Structure formats: structure tokens, C-alpha cells
Amino acid sequence: MATAFLSTASSFYPSSLSPSTSSSCSSSSSSTLGPAFVYLNNQNVQRRRTLCKAFNESLLHAPVLNKRGFSLCFITSLVLAAGNGCSNAIAAILEADDDEELLEKVKKDRQKRLERQGVISSSSKEKGYLQDLVYKLSQIGQAIDNNDLSAASSVLGGSTDTEWVKNANVAFNKLSSSPEETTQVETFNSSLASLISSATKNDVETSKVAFVESATAFEKWMTLTGLTGQLRGL
Incomplete structure (x- = not known):
């Protein structure tokens, strides 16, 4: 399960994070925006790569997480990599988890009612x-x-x-x-x-x-x- 999540994670990263894009942006903008922009852009890309690498390595040594906990860790990495653009996706994931938890609670409550009715009937x-x-x-x-x-x-x-x-x-x-x-x-x-x-x-x-x-x-x-x-x- 963790391997599948990690292999899929790269598809969520913006194209601006790829080395080819960053280098092309640097070459095309250096003449107009100057070396300061190129430096800041490269620093931003490097910071995001470092954060993603740290997240991936932390998963290898982290204790076993439940589904909701793993989702939170995963979407946190997306926020770090893509900024605020993932807020809607994050909300949808959390809402889905809440729905599953609510459904599980309803099932347990129904089971308890059935057991209680059985006791009362007997x-x-x-x-x-x-x-x-x-x-x-x-x-x-x-x-x-x-x-x-x-x-x-x-x-x-x-x-x-x-x-x-x-x-x-x-x-x-x-x-x-x-x-x-x-x-x-x-x-x-x-x-x-x-x-x-x-x-x-x-x-x-x-x-x-x-x-x-x-x-x-x-x-x-x-x-x-x-x-x-x-x-x-x-």
C-alpha cells in the first residue's frame, strides 16, 4: 500500500519542479529578470526537493499508520510541494475518511441494537x-x-x-x-x-x-x- 502511494505521489508534483523546466525557466528569464531571480527560483526548487525527500525517508522509518493517518502524511507532502492548490483535494480526502468512519459507527450501533433486541426478546x-x-x-x-x-x-x-x-x-x-x-x-x-x-x-x-x-x-x-x-x- 505504501509503495503504491509513493509511486503515485510524483504525478501530483507540478511540472515546475522538474529539472528540465527549472533550467529552461532559468535560461529564458535570466536575461530579463537577472541573476537574483534565477538564484531564488533554484533555491525554491531545491527546498521543495529536500522536503519531498525528507517525507519519503520518514515513511521508511515511521511506525505503522492507519489509513487516515497515512492520508494526512501523504497530503501534507503535497501541500509542501504544490502550495495551496491541493486544498480542495485534501478536503475531499478528509471528508471521505469521515464518511467511512461515520458509516462504520452506524454499522456498530445497528449491531448493538440488534443484539439488545435479541436479549430483550429472550x-x-x-x-x-x-x-x-x-x-x-x-x-x-x-x-x-x-x-x-x-x-x-x-x-x-x-x-x-x-x-x-x-x-x-x-x-x-x-x-x-x-x-x-x-x-x-x-x-x-x-x-x-x-x-x-x-x-x-x-x-x-x-x-x-x-x-x-x-x-x-x-x-x-x-x-x-x-x-x-x-x-x-x-
Whole structure:
């Protein structure tokens, strides 16, 4: 691959860099522009040759580059040799690389979604646990809305060790696959513990705040996992 790039590179150099052209330019212009122009022109050609040679030699000793890294090195040599005339070509190369990276990301995201859907489809028991959680939260929310913390406490069960809470966490653990989802689960459990404590103390306002926080965390988790719309009551 590197050999192909290097052998092609010479076709991008302007004709003004060839020795025959530079010598003809020197002879034709020396009589009108004087020896100073000839000297500056020769110096410019020599500088470009030196830069190109340094770039080629650096490739022989450089570590292995990925496709984008090699492209950047290659087009850098073109800029040094041809000036600003390669800006459009450089933009096109970088844009093509960006398109390939975006396409690869889309493919990976799609693969992850398919894998997640496969896990969800095979988790009917865990979805049943989550459906029970939805019903429990609905009952608790209605009780709190009616300022009936006694009814809310009877559903909550007095601690996070109740069966429906433990079952919900079984589903959370199986279906969570990202740090964001895990964070929402932690927020849900923390808010639920606060809700249980507040309801036991008959603190209506704190119970309302804790309920909203726990319900919000659960809804966010549902959205992140792609389960939204698969449970009744949401």
C-alpha cells in the first residue's frame, strides 16, 4: 500500500519542479529578470526537493499508520510541494475518511441494537418483573397523590428487600449494558429507598419528591434500553 502511494505521489508534483523546466525557466528569464531571480527560483526548487525527500525517508522509518493517518502524511507532502492548490483535494480526502468512519459507527450501533433486541426478546421473565414494577409504581403514585401514605407504605413493603423490588433489580442487571443505564438504576434504587423512608415517617412532601425522582429514573432507563412501548401502563 505504501509503495503504491509513493509511486503515485510524483504525478501530483507540478511540472515546475522538474529539472528540465527549472533550467529552461532559468535560461529564458535570466536575461530579463537577472541573476537574483534565477538564484531564488533554484533555491525554491531545491527546498521543495529536500522536503519531498525528507517525507519519503520518514515513511521508511515511521511506525505503522492507519489509513487516515497515512492520508494526512501523504497530503501534507503535497501541500509542501504544490502550495495551496491541493486544498480542495485534501478536503475531499478528509471528508471521505469521515464518511467511512461515520458509516462504520452506524454499522456498530445497528449491531448493538440488534443484539439488545435479541436479549430483550429472550427475557420474557424479566419483562414480567418490570411490568409488575410499573403496576406497583402506579399504585404508589395514586396513593401519594391522595396524601395516603399508609396505602403507599403497604405497597412499598417497608424496605428495599421486598420481592418486587428485588425482581426489578434482577431485570435491571440483565438488561443494562451501558454506564448511563447503570446510573439510572442506581438513581432509581436510591430514590426508592428515600421514598420508603419518607412514607414510613408520613412525610408527604418528601415522599412526592422521592417518587418523582424514582419514576423519572425508571423512565430514562426504559428509554435507554429501548423498552419504551413494550410495557403496559407507560
